[in-house]
Amino acid sequence: MPKHKTAQQWLQLFEQQELSGLSITDFCQQHNLSTKSFYYHRAKHHKKKAPQKPQSSFVAAQPAVPAPVSQPPLLQLKHGQSTVLLPSTTDTLWLAALLKALS
Structure with a gap:
């Protein structure tokens, strides 16, 4: 050779x-x-x-940014020296019954 x-x-x-x-x-x-x-x-x-390393099918995970939790506006009911805070989503029939009972 x-x-x-x-x-x-x-x-x-x-x-x-x-x-x-x-x-x-x-x-x-x-x-x-x-x-x-x-x-x-x-x-x-x-x-x-040597074979090329195959590209991974994995994708880097990105942590989700938690959406700020928004609180519903509150209803403030005062009766004498007492104050009651209720979510604005409170059922109107229940609220009417409460006001009737307090009067």
Whole structure:
């Protein structure tokens, strides 16, 4: 083989080494290869071959800003020294019955 190998030749060597069952050092000695070059080209090949991380389908959650709780306006009823605060949503029939009872 020529001194400079193509990417295809390196791929063949990687496959041969795996199938041989030999350690990389032993394989390189048998094929007159520099172990440094073998590791370099193998790492370079793995970088190209490594799949890109798929983009996550997760979306960063943003905490919802709680809407300010608005209190309904209050009705203030005074009777003598007593004061009664009622929501403005108080049932009118109930309110009429209360006023009748207080009078």
